[in-house]
Amino acid sequence: MDLQGILQKISELIWGTPLLVLLVGTGVYLTIRLKLLQIFKLPLALKYVFGKDEESEDESTKGDVTSFAALCTALSATIGTGNIVGVATAITAGGPGALFWMWIAAFFGMATKYAEGVLAIKYREVDENGQMAGGPMYYIQNGLGLKWLAKIFAILGVGVAFFGIGTFGQVKSISDAASITFNVPVIVTSVIVTIVVALVILGGIKRISKVSEMVVPFMAVLYVLGAMLVLIFNYTAIPAAVSLILNSAFNPEATLGGVAGITVQMAIQKGVGRGVFSNEAGLGSAPIAAAAAKTNSPVRQGLISMSGTFFDTIIICTMTGLAIILTGSLDTGLEGAALTTAAFETGLPFAEIGKYVVNIGLIFFAFTTILGWNYYGERCMEYLAGVKAIMPYRIIFIVLVAVGPFMPLNLIFIIADIVNGLMALPNLIGIIGLRKVIVQETEAFFKDLKEQKKIEA
Template sequence: MNPLYNFLQTIDNLVWGPPLLLLLVGTGFYFTLRLGLLQVRHLPLALGYLFKGNKGKQSQGDVSSFAALCTALSATIGTGNIVGVATAIKLGGPGALFWMWLAAFFGMATKYAECLLAVKYRETDANGQMIGGPMYYLEKGAGQKWLAKLFALFALGVACFGIGTFPQANAIVDAAYLSFEMPREITVVILTLLVAVVTLGGVKSIASVASKVVPAMALFYIVACIMVLGAQYAAIPEAVQLVINSAFTGHAASGGFVGAGIMLAIQSGIARGVFSNESGLGSAPMAAAAAKTDSCVKQGLISMTGTFFDTIIICTMTGLTLVVTGAWQTDYAGAAMTSYAFASGLDATLIGPMMVTIGLMFFAFTTILGWNYYGERCVTYLFGVKAIRPYKVFFLVLIAAGAFMKLDMIWLIADIVNGLMAVPNLIGLILLRDVIITETKQYFQQLTPPPSQMQPA
C-alpha cells in the first residue's frame, strides 16, 4: 500500500474520530437544550414558512427561501444518501441507521443556528449579490478573521478538489457507461457544457435549476424506495425493531456482513449522517445567506428542514430498503449494495439498478452545482469578485479532468478537508451562542402576543 495513502488514512481517521463527532453532536445537543427542542416544537412552522415564502413582503436577498434551501439541498442530497448509508450499515450494522437519526435530530438545531448567523451577518458584494456564511460571522460576529480565512480555504479545497468535482464527475461518467454504454468522452463533454450553462449564470441560475431538479429527483428516489418497501411491507416492523436493537447491542456477523459492535455502529452512523446532511460543516449557510427573507430566525427555521428531508426522510428510506431486502448481509458494498436491494425488492434485475443509476447521476450533478456556488462564495471572500470568472473556468476544467482520475487519494483528501471545515465553523457557533439564543427568543416573543392582548376563552 502507498505510504502516502496510509498517512492520509491515519489523518482522516483522526479528523473524523471521536473528538470531531462529539463536537458536532455536542454542539447540536447544546442548542437543542438551550433553544427548547426548537426542531420539534417549531418544525410545523418551519415547513409552513418553506412553502409560503415571503409573498407580499419586501425582503433583501437574491433568491427565494425555497430556492436557497434547494441550493443547499443540491449539495447535501447526493451520493451520500445512496452510497453513504450503505457504507454505514455495512460497517456498523442496521444500528448505524439509528445513530444517523440521532445525528440528524441534533443536527437540525446546529443547521438552524449556523443559517441564522449567515443571514444576520451577511453583506452585499461588489456585484450587488448577497454574500454570507461562516467566513462572515466568524469575522464580523466573533472577531476571528484568521478562522474565517481558514474556513474559506478548507471549503474552497472541498469545492475544487473534493466533493464538488472529482467524485461526482466520475460517478456520472461511470454510471452512464455501465448502464447506457455511453462513451466516457461524450459524457464528459455533455456534463461540462451543462455545468457551464448553469453555473456561469450565478446564484439565480443555480437556484432556478436546483429548485426544479432537487424536488423532482428526491421525489423520484422516494417513490422508488416506497415501491420496494411496499412490496416488502410485512418486513418493515421487524426491520425497525432490528435497527433499534442493533443500535444498543451491536450485531453478530452473518452472510457477507462483517459484524459490528455498538461503538462501530455509533461512529459509522454519526459520521455518515453528518457527511450526508452537512449539519455543522458550514456549507449550507453560504446558500442561506442569499435568501430573500425579512428575518434571520425565519431562514434558520427553513434551513433546518434540509437536514430533516436529507436524513430523516431520504436516508431512512435507503436504510430500510437495505434492511428489509437483506442487502446489508450480502457481499455487496456502496452503490452496488443499494442496486442489489432495488433489484431484489422489485423482483426485477434491470429496473432496480436503473433507478439507482438515474438517482446517482442526478444527485451527483446537483452536488456539483451546489459546491460550485460554495466555492464561488469562498473565492469572493478571499480574493474579491474579480476572481469569480477565473474560478468558474478552473472549476469546469476540473470537472472535465475528474472523470478520468483515480479517486482513492482524492476522495481521502476531500474527506479530510471536509472534516476540517467543521472546526472553525463550530468554534464560531459556540462563540456566538448568545447571539443565536437572543435572536431566537426575541423572534418568538414577537410571534406570541402578551397575555393582556389575548382574548379570553
C-alpha cells in the same frame, strides 16, 4: 508508509471520536438551549417551506433568491451520493444499527443547521456585484472578530469545492452510473456534464437556484417514490427490519452474531460520521446558500434551513437504509451504489426498474451536488480575493469537472475527507462563540410572533 497511507491516518484522526463528539455535542447543546426547537417548530418550518412566500415577493426584502430556492440550492449539495452510497457504506461497515445513529446525528444536527441559518442572515453582507454574501467566514469575522479564522474556513471551502465533494467524486459517480445503466462512454459523459455545468454555473446564483428549484424536488420525489414502492411491496418485513436496526444499534455482537467484528462503537462512528457527511450539519456549507435568501428574518431562514436535514437524512437516508435492510441485500457482499441497486432490484417486482431508479437518482444527485458546491467554493473564493476572482474560479472548476471521470479517486477522497473535516472546526467555533446571539434572536422572534397572533385574534 507511503503518502496515501499517511493521509489516510490523518483522515481517520480528524474524523475520529473528538470531532464527531464536537459535532453532535454542539447539536445537543443547541437542542437544550432552544428547547427542542427541531420538534416543536418543525411544523412551522415546513409551513415556511411549502407555504406562500409573501416576504420574498416584497421588493423591500433583502436577498437574491426566494427562501425555497436557497433551500433547494443547499439541498442540491447535501442530497447527493451520500444518500445512496453513504448509507450503504455506513450499514456495511457499522451494521443495520448505524442507521439508528444516523437518525440521532440528524436529530441534533437539525438544531445545528438552524443555528447556521440564523447566523447566515444575521451577519451577511452585500458584495461589489450587489449580491448577498454570507456564511461562516462572515459570521466568524463580523460576529467573533476573528478574520484569520474566517480566512482559514474560506480556504478549506475552496479546497473541498475543487478537489473533494464538488468535482471529482460526483463526476465519477455520474460517469459510472451512465456507463452501467445506459452504456454511455466515459468521454461522452465528461463532455456532456462539463457543458451543462458550465451553462448553469456561469449564470451565477440565480441560474443555479432556478435549476436546483426544478431538479431537487423532482429527483427527491422520484427516488423517494421508488424507495416507498420497495417498502410497500415488502411491508411485512418492515417490523423485523426496524427491530434489527434498534437491537444492532446497542448490541450488534449479539444481534448480528459477531459478523465482521462489528461493535457498538463502530455502529456509532459509522452512523454519525455518514450522517454528518450526508446532511452536512455543522460543516458550514449550507449557511453560504442560506445567506442569499430573500428574507429579513434570521430565525425564519434558520427554520427553513433546519428542514433540509429533515428531508435529507430523516426521510431519504431512512428510505435507502430500510430498503437495504428489509430486502436482505446486506448479505450479498456488495458495497456502495451496487448494494443500494441490488436492494431496489430485489424489492421491486421488475428488477430493471430498480436499477434505473437508483442510477438515474445517483446521476441527478451528483449533478446538483456539483452545482451546490460550485456556489459554496465561489463564495469562499470571493471572500478571499474579491469579485474579480469569481470568473477564474469558475473556469478552474469547469476544467476540474471535465477531468473528473479520468482521475484516480482513492487519494482524492482521502484529501477531500481531511479538508471537509477541517472545515467543520472553524464553523463550530463560530456557532459556539455566537450561541447567545442565536438564542436571543430565537426568543425575540417567537415573542413577536406570539404577540402578533394575539393582535390578529
